[in-house]
Amino acid sequence: MTTTERIAASHFLPTDEPLGLVSPDGKxxxxxxxxxxxxxVLLRLHSGMVAGRRFDTQATALTKQGRLAxxxxxxxxxxxxxGGVLALRPQDWLFPTYRDSMAIVARGVDPIEVLTLLRGDWHCGYDPYRANVAPQCTPLATNTLHAVGFAHAARVKGEDTVSLVLLGDGATSEGDTHEALNFAAVWKAPVVFLVQNNGYAISVPLAKQTAAxxxxxxxxxxxxxxxxxxxxxxxxVHAATEQAVARAAAGEGPTLIEAVTYRIESHTNADDATRYRERAEVEEWLxxxxxxxxxxxxxDRGLFNEQAQQEIDVRAEADAASLRERMNIDTVLDPAELFQHVYAEPTAALRMQAAELAAELEER
Incomplete structure (x- = not known):
């Protein structure tokens, strides 16, 4: 390998320690x-995180009340x-996982529509094209392939579109992620892979997932x-994602970002995290x-004060109250909706099934 090739190769290497701009004590x-x-941008990031956390805690409470499955x-x-979502341009697309409801809301999707999946009413309760947000992905890593395919197609069509795909540390162990990374790199697809390494794939710690x-x-x-x-x-996170989006938009191909973070709550409301991690570990991350x-x-920079915080909190509480009120209205479901949005043009088999269901319901 020549010196030039070694310099070029070093461009791909991450730093030994995670890059940061603000220390844990705010310096x-x-x-x-x-x-x-x-x-x-920093002010938008702060207000967005406050609103996102309040949405998250409200959704958690709704689950305990039986309003979410x-x-x-x-x-x-x-x-x-x-940080990742606010780095996107209006024409870019977000490809989220089941844990990224907060990100979808920040992208502009109605919280009620976001929670429709987790309520069990629809597989996707929002119009993906309205806010450029793909349906939430429950199977690990399948959204990586969706993001790459979408981005590659946009590039072939000459569109200025970048895909941001969110995935967890567990998803990096899946074959889909391997295929997505390889295809994206070979074809210089305009994709940003943002891995939220929160320490666990359900109960499996990172040390048991990879030796890298x-x-x-x-x-x-x-x-x-x-x-x-x-x-x-x-x-x-915002700066790294924004750089990667700009690089992808310029035709320079994909970027992989690992963001080292932590999942404070259990994997879901069906999980008991105390069985595989100590409370001291959680306290350290808090x-x-x-x-x-x-x-x-x-x-410290004089850009923020308690009055500004109160205004943000009031808006977040108002949004939470609206979410509670609307989620407490029982939905009226039409069984015929089972057959909608499955295919652009319903197949003969689908039409037959819809007719059979309609006839059965008519007899009741």
Whole structure:
């Protein structure tokens, strides 16, 4: 390998430690790789995380009340969810997982429509084209292939569109992720892979998932730049994602970002996290709270005060109250909807099944 080739190869390597812009105690971090976002962006990141957490806690409460069948909380991962989504341009697309409801709401989708899947009413309760958000993906890693295929098609058609796909550490162990990374790198598909490494694939810790120094190294073998970032630093996640989106939009191909964060709550309401992790571990990560650190940074710079915080809290509470009120209205479901949106043009078999169901219901 020549010196030039070695320099080019080093471009793909992540840093040894996660990149950050704001320390856990709210102090600025000086480093040459990521630029600090503009003040107005930082303020949007903070308000977005506050609103996102309030939505998340409200959805968790609704699950306990029986209004949702299941809810995978993203508490603690607000910097990843909001930092990544706010880096997207209007024409870009988000490909979320079941844990990314907060990100979908931040993209502009009605919270009621977002929770329709987790309520058990629809497989996707929102129009993907309205906010450029693909249906939430429950099977691990299948959304990686969707994102790559969509982005490649957009590139072939000459469209200026980038796909941001969210996935967890567990999804990096799936074959779909391998295929998506390889195809995206070979064809320079405009995709950003944002891995939210929250420490566990349900109950399986990261050490039992991979022997790599970090998940970011998985991108190196496919020939794409890989970035290791502090996933509890919204400024850093946003900056890294924005850089990757710009790179993809410029035709330079995909980027893999590993954001190191933590899942504060259990995997879902059906999980008991105390069976596989200690409370001390959770407490340690609570000290790295993404909202508190950015608030401290903004306050120290004179960009934020308690009055501004109260205004944000009032809006978040109003949104939560609206969500509660609307979720407490029982939905009226039409069985005929089972056959809608399955195919653009219903097949003969589907039409026959719809007719049989209609006839059976008519007899009752």
């Amino acid at each position: 600025p971090v000086e480093q040459p790789v990521l630029p600090m976002p503009a003040d107005e 299941v809810y995978p909380s993203a508490r603690g991962q607000e910097a990843c969810e909001i 120094p970090s998940l970011a190294y998985k991108g190196v073998g496919y020939g794409m730049p890989s970035v290791l970032v502090d996933g509890n630093d919204a400024a850093a 000290e790295r709270d993404p909202i508190a650190r950015l608030k401290q940074y903004l306050t």
